[in-house]
Amino acid sequence: MTQVSDRIANLSPSETLAMSQKSNELKAQGIDVINLSVGEPDFFTPDHIKAAAKKAIDDNFSFYSPVPGYLDLRKAIVEKLKRDNNLEYTTDQILVSNGAKQSVCNVLLSIINPGDEVIVPAPYWVSYVEMVKLAEGTNVVISAGIEQDFKITPAQLEAAITPLTKALILCSPSNPTGSVYSREELKDLAEVIAKHPNIIVLADEIYEHINYVGAHQSIAQFEAIRDRVVIINGVSKAYAMTGWRIGFIAAPLWIIKACNKLQGQYTSGASSISQKASVAAFAGDQTCVEEMRKAFLRRRDLVVKLAKEIPGLKVNVPEGAFYLFPEADYYFGMSADGRQINDAADLAMYLLEVGHVATVGGAAFGAPKCIRLSYATSDENLIEAIARIKKALAALNFFG
Numbered sequence: 001m002t003q004v005s006d007r008i009a010n011l012s013p014s015e016t017l018a019m020s021q022k023s024n025e026l027k028a029q030g031i032d033v034i035n036l037s038v039g040e041p042d043f044f045t046p047d048h049i050k051a052a053a054k055k056a057i058d059d060n061f062s063f064y065s066p067v068p069g070y071l072d073l074r075k076a077i078v079e080k081l082k083r084d085n086n087l088e089y090t091t092d093q094i095l096v097s098n099g100a101k102q103s104v105c106n107v108l109l110s111i112i113n114p115g116d117e118v119i120v121p122a123p124y125w126v127s128y129v130e131m132v133k134l135a136e137g138t139n140v141v142i143s144a145g146i147e148q149d150f151k152i153t154p155a156q157l158e159a160a161i162t163p164l165t166k167a168l169i170l171c172s173p174s175n176p177t178g179s180v181y182s183r184e185e186l187k188d189l190a191e192v193i194a195k196h197p198n199i200i201v202l203a204d205e206i207y208e209h210i211n212y213v214g215a216h217q218s219i220a221q222f223e224a225i226r227d228r229v230v231i232i233n234g235v236s237k238a239y240a241m242t243g244w245r246i247g248f249i250a251a252p253l254w255i256i257k258a259c260n261k262l263q264g265q266y267t268s269g270a271s272s273i274s275q276k277a278s279v280a281a282f283a284g285d286q287t288c289v290e291e292m293r294k295a296f297l298r299r300r301d302l303v304v305k306l307a308k309e310i311p312g313l314k315v316n317v318p319e320g321a322f323y324l325f326p327e328a329d330y331y332f333g334m335s336a337d338g339r340q341i342n343d344a345a346d347l348a349m350y351l352l353e354v355g356h357v358a359t360v361g362g363a364a365f366g367a368p369k370c371i372r373l374s375y376a377t378s379d380e381n382l383i384e385a386i387a388r389i390k391k392a393l394a395a396l397n398f399f400g
């Protein structure tokens with residue numbers, strides 16, 4: 001019998017994409033669904049970036065690009081790392097890929113042997129654990145609940161480390177929680193890592209610029225572990241460029257070389273036009289970044305205020321990114337119209353089918369009591385969506 005590989009059979013499909021698809025299906029049936037399940041800014045890419053892409057087309061940037069990315073883009077990234085993060089890198093320590101998603105996967109496939117352990121703090125971005133599985137590594141999940149602001153402690157990290165630990169994936173600001181590690185918190189984690197010289201840190205900083213508590217802090221700033229940190233970042237979230245597919249790593253040379261080899265056989269260099277647009281993003285006027293951050297902050301305040309008015313939801317105030325991650329297990333075990341809510345997936349489905357608001361159940365993020373709402377949409381949509389959620393939840397009871 002012909003069948004897919006075990007590798008693919010064991011891979012879970014992305015639940016965030018599945019919820020988005022389901023929401024689009026309902027929309028196609030004429031139902032007015034508000035989609036809070038997607039992880040992308042609702043803004044258009046700024047004009048000066050689009051202009052650079054148009055120019056690249058006219059200038060015939062239509063040939064294969066170098067595997068690690070054009071030199072001018074890598075120079076712009078080196079300058080960005082100096083300007084925004086006060087970190088020194090050389091252009092040969094930068095590798096550009098088809099989105100930060102490929103960057104993370106490249107690194108894991110390049111450093112993980114079967115059976116190596118990768119520490120993944122939960123709640124986590126859905127793709128990390130699937131990518132670790134692809135690399136035949138073992139996920140070691142550390143859970144950080146809402147009571148600790150969804151952030152792991154140095155003691156938790158220390159306790160999870162074994163002789164098999166190869167990597168830690170740290171995402172700040174975080175998808176799905178919006179939590180942001182402070183400089184002090186990162187310093188304490190770095191001190192633990194410094195004691196274990198075999199551990200590589202994947203620092204996913206894709207939400208760097210969507211931060212409401214001051215300047216972004218990178219764990220790469222700590223000298224003791226600097227040569228074991230891989231920074232992952234890109235243009236998707238900061239410049240509203242999710243469809244352009246440009247991400248990068250800034251890493252020690254041996255990791256760059258390994259990822260270059262993998263990418264050279266697998267996808268080649270990223271889109272030439274998108275790379276030229278990304279030069280304009282990193283090197284051009286940064287006003288757009290601040291404008292979008294301010295809009296997200298206003299929406300954060302709005303959505304937190306409204307969500308806190310819903311009985312039974314435990315709401316954390318996210319310090320970055322554009323997600324709210326309330327604990328909703330108060331409603332588990334309840335029902336309405338013969339529809340039983342047993343877990344967060346049931347609740348998300350109920351909110352979609354009855355409330356017509358798409359969210360994502362927390363199990364996919366390793367946090368089964370929570371649901372994720374993206375507030376990357378208009379104030380008007382947010383007000384209406386939270387009102388619908390409130391109404392749908394109010395209809396649930398233990399006798400329904």
Ligand SMILES: Cc1ncc(COP(=O)(O)O)c(C=O)c1O
Pocket residue numbers: 039098099100101102125171174175204206234235236242245246247
């Ligand atoms: C935490 C995190 N890392 C990486 C990515 C991937 O970003 P990109 O669009 O650049 O592939 C995402 C996108 O949702 C994300 O949320």
